[in-house]
Amino acid sequence: MWVYIRTSKKPKDLVVKIVKEVAPSNSEELINDKDEEQLAHIIHGFLIVLDDVWDSQVVDFVEKAFSNNKSQPRGGRIMLTTRQQRVAEAVSAHPHNLENMSKGDSF
Numbered sequence: 001m002w003v004y005i006r007t008s009k010k011p012k013d014l015v016v017k018i019v020k021e022v023a024p025s026n027s028e029e030l031i032n033d034k035d036e037e038q039l040a041h042i043i044h045g046f047l048i049v050l051d052d053v054w055d056s057q058v059v060d061f062v063e064k065a066f067s068n069n070k071s072q073p074r075g076g077r078i079m080l081t082t083r084q085q086r087v088a089e090a091v092s093a094h095p096h097n098l099e100n101m102s103k104g105d106s107f
Contacts, residue, residue: 015039
């Protein structure tokens with residue numbers, strides 16, 4: 001699942017956005033009266049790409065929401081893209097840095 005982030009969001013808003021992508025037909029039913037942890041459980045097990053993250057608070061939330069759970073050892077996985085070095089370093093001590101592409105290559 002690909003979720004475009006761009007500007008930072010409140011943690012619950014981020015999970016709500018992901019749940020709506022996972023289950024668009026019954027997302028309102030799934031979201032009603034649930035806290036962040038309950039919503040994160042719904043999307044547990046998915047591969048989620050958070051694209052264009054600008055704020056390291058998103059990283060903090062993702063680590064909390066998708067923390068390793070011994071009762072569910074095969075949990076979800078997160079891939080994150082960012083242009084911000086500080087955000088990349090919040091995720092990994094050795095982030096994968098891509099080189100800039102020419103306009104022709106990027107097209």
